Amino acid sequence: MSSLSGRTAVAGIGATEFSKESGRSELQLAAEAVFAALDDAGLSPSDVDGMVTYTQDSNDEIAVAREVGIGDLSFFSRVHYGGGAACGTVLHAAMAVATGAAEVVVCYRAFNERSGRRFGQPNARLSGEPSSQGLEMSWHVPYGLITPAAWVAMFARRYMHQYGVTSEDFGRVAVAMRRHASTNPAAWFYGRPITLAEHQASKWIVDPLHLLDCCQESDGAVALVVTTTERARDLRRSPAVIAAAAQGSGSGQMMMTSYYRDDMSGLPEMGVVGRKLWEKSGLSPSEIQTAIIYDHFTPFVLNQLEELGFCGHGEAKDFIQDGGIEIDGHLPVNPHGGQLGEAYIHGMNGIAEAVRQIRGTAVNQVAGVQNVLVTAGTGVPTSGLILSQG
Amino acid sequence: MTDLRDHLMALVDKAVAAGEGPRLAAPHPVNDTMISHWTEAMGDRNPLYTGPEAVAPPAMIQVWSMEGLRREPAAELRRPVDDVFEALDEAGYTGVVATNCEHTYHRYLAMGEKLTSSTRLLDTVGPKRTALGEGYFVTWNVTWYSGDEPVAEMMFRLLKFRPIEKVSREPYPLTPAVNGDTRFFWDGVRQGELRIQKCGACGELRHPPGPVCPSCRSAERTHIVAGGTGTVYSYVVHHHPAVPGRETPFVVAVVELPEGVRMVGNIVQYPIEDVYVGMPVRVTYQEMDDELTLPMWVPTQEEV
Numbered sequence: 001m002s003s004l005s006g007r008t009a010v011a012g013i014g015a016t017e018f019s020k021e022s023g024r025s026e027l028q029l030a031a032e033a034v035f036a037a038l039d040d041a042g043l044s045p046s047d048v049d050g051m052v053t054y055t056q057d058s059n060d061e062i063a064v065a066r067e068v069g070i071g072d073l074s075f076f077s078r079v080h081y082g083g084g085a086a087c088g089t090v091l092h093a094a095m096a097v098a099t100g101a102a103e104v105v106v107c108y109r110a111f112n113e114r115s116g117r118r119f120g121q122p123n124a125r126l127s128g129e130p131s132s133q134g135l136e137m138s139w140h141v142p143y144g145l146i147t148p149a150a151w152v153a154m155f156a157r158r159y160m161h162q163y164g165v166t167s168e169d170f171g172r173v174a175v176a177m178r179r180h181a182s183t184n185p186a187a188w189f190y191g192r193p194i195t196l197a198e199h200q201a202s203k204w205i206v207d208p209l210h211l212l213d214c215c216q217e218s219d220g221a222v223a224l225v226v227t228t229t230e231r232a233r234d235l236r237r238s239p240a241v242i243a244a245a246a247q248g249s250g251s252g253q254m255m256m257t258s259y260y261r262d263d264m265s266g267l268p269e270m271g272v273v274g275r276k277l278w279e280k281s282g283l284s285p286s287e288i289q290t291a292i293i294y295d296h297f298t299p300f301v302l303n304q305l306e307e308l309g310f311c312g313h314g315e316a317k318d319f320i321q322d323g324g325i326e327i328d329g330h331l332p333v334n335p336h337g338g339q340l341g342e343a344y345i346h347g348m349n350g351i352a353e354a355v356r357q358i359r360g361t362a363v364n365q366v367a368g369v370q371n372v373l374v375t376a377g378t379g380v381p382t383s384g385l386i387l388s389q390g
Numbered sequence: 391m392t393d394l395r396d397h398l399m400a401l402v403d404k405a406v407a408a409g410e411g412p413r414l415a416a417p418h419p420v421n422d423t424m425i426s427h428w429t430e431a432m433g434d435r436n437p438l439y440t441g442p443e444a445v446a447p448p449a450m451i452q453v454w455s456m457e458g459l460r461r462e463p464a465a466e467l468r469r470p471v472d473d474v475f476e477a478l479d480e481a482g483y484t485g486v487v488a489t490n491c492e493h494t495y496h497r498y499l500a501m502g503e504k505l506t507s508s509t510r511l512l513d514t515v516g517p518k519r520t521a522l523g524e525g526y527f528v529t530w531n532v533t534w535y536s537g538d539e540p541v542a543e544m545m546f547r548l549l550k551f552r553p554i555e556k557v558s559r560e561p562y563p564l565t566p567a568v569n570g571d572t573r574f575f576w577d578g579v580r581q582g583e584l585r586i587q588k589c590g591a592c593g594e595l596r597h598p599p600g601p602v603c604p605s606c607r608s609a610e611r612t613h614i615v616a617g618g619t620g621t622v623y624s625y626v627v628h629h630h631p632a633v634p635g636r637e638t639p640f641v642v643a644v645v646e647l648p649e650g651v652r653m654v655g656n657i658v659q660y661p662i663e664d665v666y667v668g669m670p671v672r673v674t675y676q677e678m679d680d681e682l683t684l685p686m687w688v689p690t691q692e693e694v
Contacts (some may be wrong), residue, residue, distance in 0.1 A: 130569035138566030158624035161667045207627035303478040
């Protein structure tokens with residue numbers, strides 16, 4: 001079987017502004033991001049023959065295609081499980097391109113997540129239907145365990161108990177992300193760094209999570225263009241080669257509430273992703289110069305560093321000490337400020353940042369970037385990818 | 391409403407103007423057997439009520455004219471208040487509660503006296519708002535006669551009210567989806583049982599439950615009833631945002647059961663700041679509305 005590694009690349013990235021109230025429909029945001037990504041790649045809508053988005057996206061591929069002027073599509077697919085879909089969209093696109101199912105595939109995510117439907121608000125309908133997910137939610141929602149912050153907090157408490165991790169350790173992640181965002185003009189929190197004391201003083205959302213452990217809610221859209229590495233080399237930008245991409249689900253997997261596994265202090269689904277990424281890319285953690293680690297809530301940044309092998313289980317609190325994941329640390333994480341600092345675009349903005357780091361065009365550029373690892377939403381079935389210089 | 395009141399007051403005026411209704415004969419004469427039963431039931435040992443010279447206890451007056459269980463009042467013996475009661479019943483004032491009863495006794499009654507009684511409506515006041523519902527206070531007088539001599543009187547007042555619609559509890563908004571794979575659990579908590587799915591073939595316990603045993607592929611399902619104790623494995627304190635049907639802050643925990651499964655539930659009846667990982671708890675049940683009961687957890691006695 002031929003490997004996917006190196007055969008496809010991200011040739012273009014595009015985004016809208018990130019705001020709290022876009023003032024436009026989600027479909028318009030999607031169209032704007034796709035236009036921007038195609039312009040960035042130097043391609044036209046008529047070059048596109050494939051589209052991938054999240055099952056949660058409210059803009060159908062055909063609707064976006066109509067707005068943008070994309071004609072015939074020979075490939076379209078959706079990736080499930082909320083923000084866990086992010087890198088999965090690139091995997092699907094890369095597979096389609098590598099197999100010839102399509103030649104130019106656009107991945108996109110667009111929403112008014114702040115001014116429209118807010119994921120952080122309780123939604124009693126989550127347990128309303130006896131679908132497999134509705135039944136799964138029904139063991140939790142009736143008890144008021146109904147928000148993403150609460151689902152994650154349950155893992156966080158156990159993780160703290162097991163490894164002696166503190167709220168301040170989580171706070172160091174928030175401080176790092178806000179530091180990075182403070183020098184990124186595209187970030188919502190541009191020019192607004194925080195201190196650890198401010199993190200500790202911020203109100204409880206779901207104890208043990210403070211307000212500043214939770215990512216923001218944003219309106220905006222991001223799109224990516226995936227094509228063959230060969231074709232990408234002839235386009236406007238230098239390609240960000242897809243060295244590996246993978247999805248991951250673990251034993252006993254649930255949607256945010258995998259509390260019934262023997263060990264509740266890890267994210268085994270990210271372990272699945274990590275093993276696949278290292279195996280397929282032939283790379284190791286020491287060869288990653290910067291990582292985009294999905295940061296909807298601070299605790300899972302620590303878990304991911306462990307699952308991906310950047311440090312051992314229970315060691316992330318030491319790994320992030322003394323600015324370890326800050327721009328001048330041993331592994332700069334989310335130089336754009338992540339979802340805590342830049343914007344919450346369901347992880348898609350992180351992939352765009354990884355592309356900029358490979359190109360060497362990021363506002364907070366890490367020196368000598370050869371390979372960037374990116375992850376997607378955690379606590380859910382997830383995904384990841386490694387982009388490399390091509 | 392005004393129409394009803396006008397109609398009612400016209401009936402009231404007519405009934406009041408009609409004065410006393412027909413005299414109804416008591417079914418039995420004043421007798422020592424009935425007196426003996428009554429004094430025994432009331433614990434009244436007054437010697438006046440026994441012996442050859444016995445008189446009837448005055449408070450027994452209503453007893454003599456009581457209708458039997460199979461009352462079949464003849465149409466010609468309708469009392470003046472009956473029209474008023476019927477009109478109120480028809481208008482939905484079907485509830486009845488007695489509010490006042492005052493007796494006046496003119497003399498003692500001797501054995502063998504045959505009584506008659508007669509009713510006249512005094513007044514009807516309303517509509518009034520009451521805790522039971524809106525209603526009318528109806529007051530009438532009964533006079534008992536021995537021959538033509540009035541021997542006792544009673545003023546009686548009752549409230550005829552329109553019962554407040556029985557409001558069921560506000561439905562709890564966070565309801566679980568239930569299907570054939572999970573119904574046994576929710577039926578269990580309603581009956582005060584914490585049920586754990588048990589594979590009918592290999593015996594493996596499993597929570598949350600599912601249709602097929604992942605160990606042996608059997609779809610034959612049964613359950614055990616958990617002992618009801620557990621240990622807090624992890625927990626959160628929810629502060630924000632507001633959750634429908636819940637007052638913040640509240641505690642949700644993952645509880646590990648000695649049977650070997652974990653369940654999510656609320657920790658209740660305990661100071662939030664004192665909850666900890668490893669805390670022993672036992673199950674309790676809380677009715678959330680008319681349909682849903684949830685298992686909840688309280689710290690075990692030894693810990694409090």
